[in-house]
Amino acid sequence: MPSEENAAGARVTLHVVSSLDGFIARKDNSVSWLDGNGRVYKAGVSISAEEIAAFVKGIDCYVLGSRTYEHAMKLGWPYGDTPAMVVTGRKLPPARKSVEFYSGDLKTLLHEKLVPRYRNIWLVGGAMLCQRFLELGLVDEISLTIAPVLLSDGLRLFGGSLAEKRWDLKNVVAYKNGFVELSYAASEREPATD
Numbered sequence: 001m002p003s004e005e006n007a008a009g010a011r012v013t014l015h016v017v018s019s020l021d022g023f024i025a026r027k028d029n030s031v032s033w034l035d036g037n038g039r040v041y042k043a044g045v046s047i048s049a050e051e052i053a054a055f056v057k058g059i060d061c062y063v064l065g066s067r068t069y070e071h072a073m074k075l076g077w078p079y080g081d082t083p084a085m086v087v088t089g090r091k092l093p094p095a096r097k098s099v100e101f102y103s104g105d106l107k108t109l110l111h112e113k114l115v116p117r118y119r120n121i122w123l124v125g126g127a128m129l130c131q132r133f134l135e136l137g138l139v140d141e142i143s144l145t146i147a148p149v150l151l152s153d154g155l156r157l158f159g160g161s162l163a164e165k166r167w168d169l170k171n172v173v174a175y176k177n178g179f180v181e182l183s184y185a186a187s188e189r190e191p192a193t194d
């Protein structure tokens, strides 16, 4: 069931890449673990640059926390000219035309700024912002890609004290590089009580 805020038909998809042990970033922020280990999983699929481009074209807006934004700016902005909303309490210098900054209540952000303008909204990190969105029940779908690596340490994706909630598995895709993408939709089922 879409969350109340998204009744207009918009949906929020939380998308992150996690290690096998649940980390989304190394402590030093280095990203080589996202490159894969060169092994090929023969039964996996591969997608072409054209397919990726067509998929990304369907995304109307990205939402990200300021730390993810700063890291993305350092690495090379991966979101092209698609509108991006950066959540921050600070006054950050505007760096790109497509980037807007927001400070304040996240329900208001979704309800008043995003849903009237966008349908396919992608929340792309980091851990802090994703946890806030989940706590507030603002996420409709989770797209979790598992990388074939144990990091042992770093930033936990679900490190906060989130309430129990069920999610329905919608799709699984295993890629040739050993990464596995799991797609879930928020379930109407209540958490188990026993």
Ligand SMILES: NC(=O)c1ccc[n+]([C@@H]2O[C@H](COP(=O)([O-])OP(=O)(O)OC[C@H]3O[C@@H](n4cnc5c(N)ncnc54)[C@H](OP(=O)(O)O)[C@@H]3O)[C@@H](O)[C@H]2O)c1
Pocket (backbone or CB within 6 Å): 015, 016, 017, 018, 023, 024, 025, 029, 064, 065, 066, 067, 068, 069, 071, 087, 088, 089, 090, 103, 104, 105, 106, 124, 125, 126, 127, 128, 129, 130, 132, 155
């Ligand atoms: N593996 C992946 O898929 C993936 C994806 C994204 C990010 N990452 C990694 O995750 C790390 C960043 O994650 P993070 O958890 O440290 O930070 P984050 O969620 O990217 O950003 C946290 C910041 O967002 C702002 N913020 C969050 N909630 C807010 C609210 N309710 N109201 C106002 N501002 C709010 C605050 O900004 P101010 O401090 O500016 O006020 C806060 O410090 C980076 O290392 C990045 O590379 C990994």
